[in-house]
Amino acid sequence: MSRENSPQPQENGPTGLVTAPMRSLYELTRLKNLRNNPAWKPKASLIDDDFISQGVVSVDEAEFLFTRFVESNNRMLWDGALLLHQSLDSVRRSSTLLTAIILTVGALHTPEQTEAFHHSYDVFVSLASSLSLARHHSLDDIRALCIGAFYLANLSWKLSGQATRIAAESGLHQSYHRLMQGETNQMEHVRLWYATYVCDHQFSIAHGRPPAAVDDESIRNIEQFLQQSESTNGDARLAAQVSLFTTLTEAYMAFGSDLNRPLDQEDLQNMRTFNVAVEQWRLQWVPRSKNCASLGSYPSKALILYYHFARFQLNSLALRRVASPGASGLETLSLDHREAANTAIAAAMATLTLILEETDLRIAFPSVPIFTYTMVAFCATFLLKMAATWGRDNAGGGDGNNRLGLTINTRDIVSLVQQSADMLSGVAASLNEKHLAKHIAAGMLEMLQQFHALDKDTQHTDLLAVDMNAIPMVQGPDDNAFWAGEYNWHDLGGTFGFGLDETLLGQMAADNFELWPQ
Incomplete structure (x- = not known):
């Protein structure tokens, strides 16, 4: 700890009063370690001693992976x-962290680039770890953390939080007012x-945890941002996601993520309000998402995908604490609960159907962030659990309304999950073996196998339109099975809500797999 004789002048509010307590502390003590130096710039010689110059990844390989990332x-x-x-040289001069994550993601989406992936990944993790306690950050460092969160499943939660904190520390939350x-x-x-707002809220909801970023002036007045002359089509898509995750976060705050808390009638009335908000979101933003030559109809179709998934997330909460078949005290669901549950089932099926039927969405799928893969995994798990738990009870026989009044068609569900698994298997074949797609596809196939084994113990095997025996046996990485023991089909509470990691991805071995060799 050292002191400054002449502290650098700091901007105060219009009244001349100090605007932050920590600034007051600094002015009293003049301790250098209590403030960042806004005049700090990255070293111009950064490129001369980075991991590429040291030969960890060759220049030619780095150029190839940089181009791969840019083009996809x-x-x-x-x-x-x-x-x-616009060039690898420019990135290297600005941020080694950004360089490392670009090469990592590029290698993750390229077959036969596992070695380059591991080298770049190790550099990125080392630098990101050091960055958490560093006092100086660049905007490219924040961008690097966001990219890492969007594409690295095992680090998404940590990186999104770190990006948000550093963004606020760098004063980005004040940029809107200046604009x-x-x-x-x-x-x-x-x-x-x-x-960073989308990154933070996307993964906080996915992991069932409160977000770090708040809905400030910039979030509440995002239309003013889009009215700027420099606004682009990409900005409209970004603003759409900001708007949607604002609504979903409000729902999270209203309903929470406690799996032991069932929704009462007042909650279900509030859910109707959120459903209306999601419907209005689609009407407002999908027409504003313009298609383009490089992505086709993906921009608008991706928003429709988010719309279906948002409806699924919201309405599946109606099934919290619903007893499994054979449990004591089983009662028929209320009309409001049944309506919401059936909406969730329909939305989950619409999510998978859209991916399968929209060509531009399938073409873009290999390059999308991991949250989109999570949508597929969550919907597939939900539907198979519903089919296994409620699809064969006394009233419906697996293909209609059961005694809880839930509309479950086992044939359609099994067929849809099978097609989704096949699609993801094809996607995984075009990517690196470490990509999440491989693990989710294998997990879905394993789940179908166990569903088939479960179905053999029932009297409705003939209802399945898909030949389950034709499903190949699948094993996870390093020839280890994805599950130790039987799949817990009736743990419905573990699937519903906003928590996707510990319960869902944990069972599908997606969030627990190791990206680095043992």
Whole structure:
């Protein structure tokens, strides 16, 4: 700890009063370690001693992976909002962390690049770990953390939180006000602030945890951002996601993620309000998402995908604490519970159907962020659990309304999950073996196998339209089975709600697999 004789002047509010307590503490003590140095710039010689210069990854290989990222993944992130550099040389001079994650993601989406993936991944993890306690950060470092969160399943939660904290520390939350005051150079800063908001809220909801970023002035007035002359089509898609996750976060705050808390009638009335908000979101934003030559109809179709998944997430909460067949005290669901549950079933099936039927969505699928893969995994697990738990009770025989009043068609569900698994298997074949697609596809096939084994113990095997015996036996990485013991089909509470990691991805071996060799 050292002191400064002449502390650098700090901007205060219009009244001249200190605007933050920590600034007051610094002015009293003059301790250097209590503040960041806004004049700090990355070293110009960064490129001379980075991991590429040291031969960890060759220059030719780095150029190839950089191009791979730019031509595929970068377009999925709102038309390149997180990568402003036009060349690998430019990235290397700005941020080694950003360079490392670009090569990592590029290798993750390229077959036969496992070694390059491991090398780049190790560099990125080491730098990201050091960054958490560093006092100096660049905007490209924040972009790197967001890209890592969007594409690395095992680090998404940690990186999204770190990106949000550093973004706020760097003052990005103040950029919107400056933009509205006419500082057009703040446009890129506001765009990055929105990206960190989506990153944070996307993964906080996915993991069933409260978000770190709040709904500030920039979030509440996002239309003002889109009215700027520099606004792009990518900005409209980014704003759409900000708007949707604002609604889903409000729902999270209203209903929570406690699996032991069933929804009462008042909750279900509130759910109707959220359903209306999601419907209005689709009507407002899908027409504003313009298609393009490079992505076809993906921009608008991706928003429709998010719409179906949002409806599924919301309405599946109606099944919290619903007893499994044979449990004591089983009662018929109320009309409101039944309506919401059937909406969730329909939305989950619509999510999988859209991916299978929309050509441009399937073409883009290999390059999309991992949250989209999570949608598929969550919907498939939900539908198979519903079919296994409620699809064969006394009233419906597996193909209609059962005694709880739930509309479950076992044939359609099994067929849809099978087709989705096949589609993901095809996607995985075009990617690196470490990509999440391989693990989810294998998990879905394993789940179908166990569903078939469960079905053999019932009297309705003949109802299945799919030849389950034709499903190949699948094993996970390193020839280890995905599950030790039988799949817990009747743990319905573990699937419903906002928690996707510990219960869902844990069972599907997606969030627990190791990206690095043992």
